Amino acid sequence: MQEPDIPGNEAERLRALRLLDILDTAPEARFDRITHLAQRLFDAPIVLISLIDTDRQWFKSRQGLDVCETPRNISFCGHAILDDNILYVPDATRDPRFRDNPLVTGEPNIRFYAGAPLHVTSGARIGTLCLIDRRARNLSKEKLADLRHLADWVEDELNRVRLGEATAIIRAHEERLRTLLDNVAEAILTVNTTGQVLSANASAEDMFALPAEKLSGMDLHALLPRITIEQCAEQLRQDTDDDQGVPKWNYLTVARRMNGIEIPINLTVTMLRRQSETAYIVSVRHISDAERLDLMKREFISIVSHELRTPLTSIRGALGLVVGGAAGPISDKADEMLTIAERNCERLISLVNDILDLEKIELGRLSFNPVNLNLRSAIESAVSFSNEYAAGFGVSLKTTIRLPDELCMRVDEARLAQVLTNLISNAVKFSPSGGTVEISAELREDTQSVLISVRDQGPGIPPEMREHIFEKFRQLESPHALSKGGSGLGLSIAKAITEAFGGDIGVQCPAEGGSVFFLDLPITSDAVTR
């Protein structure tokens, strides 16, 4: 006996069969009707709709047979699904594949078999509609074609289940999406490329005070009077050029309600591409005047800072060259004035850099480039960088590092230096002339971290202000503190960076006076001792 081969696409075939969810289900009239008809049409004692499972054939509909399944390895249908054509066996006793098959030699004593394979929509063959007789017989071409027609009908019925289910799933999906859309606070419109509104959610109805049917078909420009669809398209095109992500345009503008009142909004436009069709999703959020002012202020600061940085950097370069004598000798008076200008230029640049960092922090775009950094040399280089600055204030720096020489940590070198120099320069600024700033570092076995502290002999921080000085633009209000200049941004940036490292930053003021700023950096699994 020849066992049926396993088709090349067996896994896909079985997946398709399982997807039908039909195995071991109750008989159904829509299939029994077909097998019954086939029994009469072909005068066949047995007619089956057989589905080929992993190692059995299971009958969804059967006429003239009592069992509901038989093993796959002795099945005729297992052979029939190997080909698209009908498997036609006029006399099994004369066919070497089936002659000694137990279904031929014993019950139900098959002699004649004709099985038309059943396909699902993907093309996989999952079973057959088959005719069986206990006597050998022939079937004309026309009759075989009829069998194929009936098998097509079975296929339609099998796939109809899937289609029905798929439609139900899509409907449920659509309903969920609709509920979601109608419950978001933003007004959401879809708009075509000519600016015509295609659909609107419930919030859009509220915002524009119009029902969705009226909004559909309206020109976007009538709802958002200060923008045009061409402008949206142009902005999205620019965003596509700048960025790899989904093009998106954010803009502060106004929406006009049907009573003519204009309200401030935050607009977000994204592009929706479906095959050859393009549409826009326009999402509109009502914002308060205060929020609008705040956003405009932030945008203004960011534009000004960007525009300032380049000219300032070149002024600093030029001043440095002149002070250094590159443009010829200058008088002592001019040298003095240019040095002041250079110093102030330096302060402006660091203020602009702080504002840019702050903007990046707020947008979550502060970038880090972690490297394996030797902590001892990172601390030493931050201290040596600050030496000249400290000398200008008549302050000396003292370093005590109690760390294994080779302790490395995976952190961004420039950002760690930024935090350390900020703490050191603050400590220097607030120290009395002739004072000392002590920078120390030690391993904390208990918390598996490195504690870096910067201690000064300055006025200290009042207890109620210790938390607040890490907020942006916070400066102590004592006349002493204000006279030191600065932007009030350094510590808030230092906190954001330290937290990005997974560490902690804080301040303590010992009883003997002064303040101790500390950084507690966790020793991650990346930390190495080389």
Ligand code: ADP
């Ligand atoms: P900036 O120093 O640029 O004003 P920071 O964010 O670095 O901004 O510091 C915020 C405020 O915290 C300072 O203005 C100052 O009032 C206070 N401060 C910071 N460091 C010290 C210190 N070592 N001693 C006393 N006050 C300090």
